[in-house]
Amino acid sequence: MSSFKALASIPLSQVQTLRVNDVVEPLHLDSPATFVMTDFSRRSPRIIDSDTAVDETVRIMSKIHVRSKLVVDKNLNLVGIVNLADLLSRKVLMAANQKGIKRADVTVNDVMVKVAELHAVKLPKIQGSSIGDVLATMRTLGEQHLLVYDNDKHIRGVISAVDIGRALQIPLDINVTAHSFKDIFNVIHEHTELN
Incomplete structure (x- = not known):
């Protein structure tokens, strides 16, 4: 039998007003960067196996309302980051075409941003x-995510541009930097198809 007990409650109809003076002040560019960092010492990282199918990953991420996940291999080593926007983009079809496989066989490994293309900042x-400093760093690097590492060089947390935009209640656009000729080709190819 569980040792947990239900808390006493009242019907919400008996609670009529909001206490607005207790509301946390909105964040701004001068707010501490730690306010937008997902700290893995307080919250487990959102991870997914690199060999998970793209469609399954979209289903999982949509169900739990997350936009990105850290990608790990079978030994739980960090190998990249995947975001929902990439999973729903042409990137999936391009990966299928490049590998000569069906779209249904494309995995997270095929569309993620590989760890070698990411940067980290010391805690x-x-x-x-x-x-604002973190945002400037992300724009300089051309990356949607900034990993944070501790003194032992373990990944301690992550900051995402989406989380910053949500916290500041503003739209953010980080121009992702191409890391290879293939990336440049894909950006040009997508741009010419849109025009």
Whole structure:
């Protein structure tokens, strides 16, 4: 038998007003960067296996309302990051065409941003920085995610551009940097198809 007990409650109809003076102040560019960091010492990272099918990943991410996941291999080593926008984009069809496989056989590994293409900042730097500093770093790097590592060089957290935009209640556009000729070709190919 469980040792947990139900808490006393009242019908919500008996609670009429909002206490607005207790509402947390909105974040701004000068707010501490740690306010938008997902800290893995407090919250487990959202992970997915690299060999998970793209359609299954979309289903999982949509069901739990997340836009990105860290990608791990069978030994739980970080190998990349995948975001919902990429999973719903032409990137999936291009990966299928390049590998000569059916779209249904495309995995997270085929569309993720590989760890070699990502950057990380040391935790004390983040602790002494503002959201604006992190945003400037992400724009300079051309990356949607910034990983945070601790003194032992373990990944301690992640900051995403989507989370910053949501926290500041503004749309953000980070121009993703191409890391290879293939990336440049894909960007040009997508741009010419849109025009």
